[in-house]
Amino acid sequence: MLRRSVLLLALLLSGAVQAEPFVLGTSNQAALARHAPLPTPQADATGSGLRLSLDWTNEFVLDQRGTEALLLDGETLRLNLAARWNWRGWLLGAELPVLNTSGGVLDSPIESWHQFFGLPNGNREDEPRKQYRDVYQRNGQTLLDLDSGKTGIGDARLSLARCGAAGCWRGLLQLPTGDAERLMGGGLGGALWYERPYAFAAGGAWSGALAAGVAAVRADGPLQDQQRQFIPFGWASLGYQLLARLELGAQFYLHGPLYSDSELAALRRPGGQLAFGLRYRPTPQTSLWLGAQEDPIIESSPDFSIHLAVDWH
Template structure:
């Protein structure tokens, strides 16, 4: 788990260096992240994406790092099931986008996924105490443990307790610019996730997932203090049967995002978004599996140049136990 952290750090530094020779500028786009629950991030749930695609003949490279601290524990005696998700996960995604023709974009996402006990339990407990947030049983659990387990009807259907790191499920994507007229834009996007990651290690789901969605944005100039943008996305995803809790997996999921941002100066923007999706699993009374997820992501964008910018965000689970209670998101993008 420690070695893979060097990859995004080195890549971030290289990309910043390459883009540091131009005057800064910033635009407001959705965070390039999704639910990092160990039982959800294995599927092809897409990020909303930019409403403006790459121009013909131009390329875009994003390196996104998501670090999540998971602790969720639920038991339902009536349905004879219980779940424990205790551990830390890291997901480094290299996302490539290319303008293949006027109004057409193609892409490739390659994720590297790690699970381990981590070292942040003490910090998270202190954070919750400082802000008066509920611990949800964290203080009674062993520190820095990795244990993902699920039991139903007296049978253990899932158990992951060994640290791991490896490639996840690769994703192919395409987009078509529906319109892009002045400050408004909308794009039809689609992605196909291929089962290249290990489902036993929760690096992948074992399913093939097809997602289709529309993402749009509207930018508005302010007289004195920069500009503000509203953005959103909505769509659905169909999945073949995977290898993780196969008997309970849903084959259709809906998802959406809505957010707003404000840029008071060319070099910085502040933004927040709500992202939600319907359950990936059924036949369960536990929120970790059977409830829809809602996340609040807050942060902003720093522009190093018109072609190089860094997103920084922190997410919280508004629907408790359906996503990690704390996750950090970093994403550096360079346009060529």
């Protein structure tokens, strides 16, 4: 089994590179992950453009172990504008998100979805629907207690990349422009990673990308004393060109734990996000994206996210 996996990885890495392989621009949208400079997957190695994306996320975590108790219950709309420029062979980028947190409207559909497929609800039925509530208690102290949503900016990001025939080295600087006390961000840090687009054959129907790197962060906020400073991460995507303008695909994003010194699964576990989606190209310069994201590693990522995006090249 190990030998077959190594051979498959070698095949991917040696395959022909496609200019725009299938990559979903999604990552961990959890409330307690917004401080971390985890990069948004991308595989653009060609030039200038704009991307407008919307992530609609529903999150519910209810856990108590030892002297710790955590409740995360709410929805987030994250609107992100990103721009990129090609300057003398370097790819420069900047992005700024706007966040809206609230009780939302997805609780009932998600409960029905879980019930239909026989999936666990995680005690969702024990809490009021359309509720916004974030509470963390530790050793008899309440470190986090939010009961109303907010609209505001998140953490701004600047990026730099250098791409060659094999792949891209990418770097990210995150600025703490978000409100750390309201879980809107507040993390000063950066990330460095290598991304390798691939295709099984030149001009073939299958494409994707592999990436791996590490992030470093120092953030304020209610849980600042438990935040990990260094976070490894990576992702793998695979897409299939079904029609001339339509591609379908999947992506798995994995990162290390964001917190330490905790028995709660939401804090001590690594995060994993499995996304499925499609890309439609009405013109050669425009891409429309639609995706959905789930949490195969439960509680360390939100239950469900919807991803919408448009790219202009």
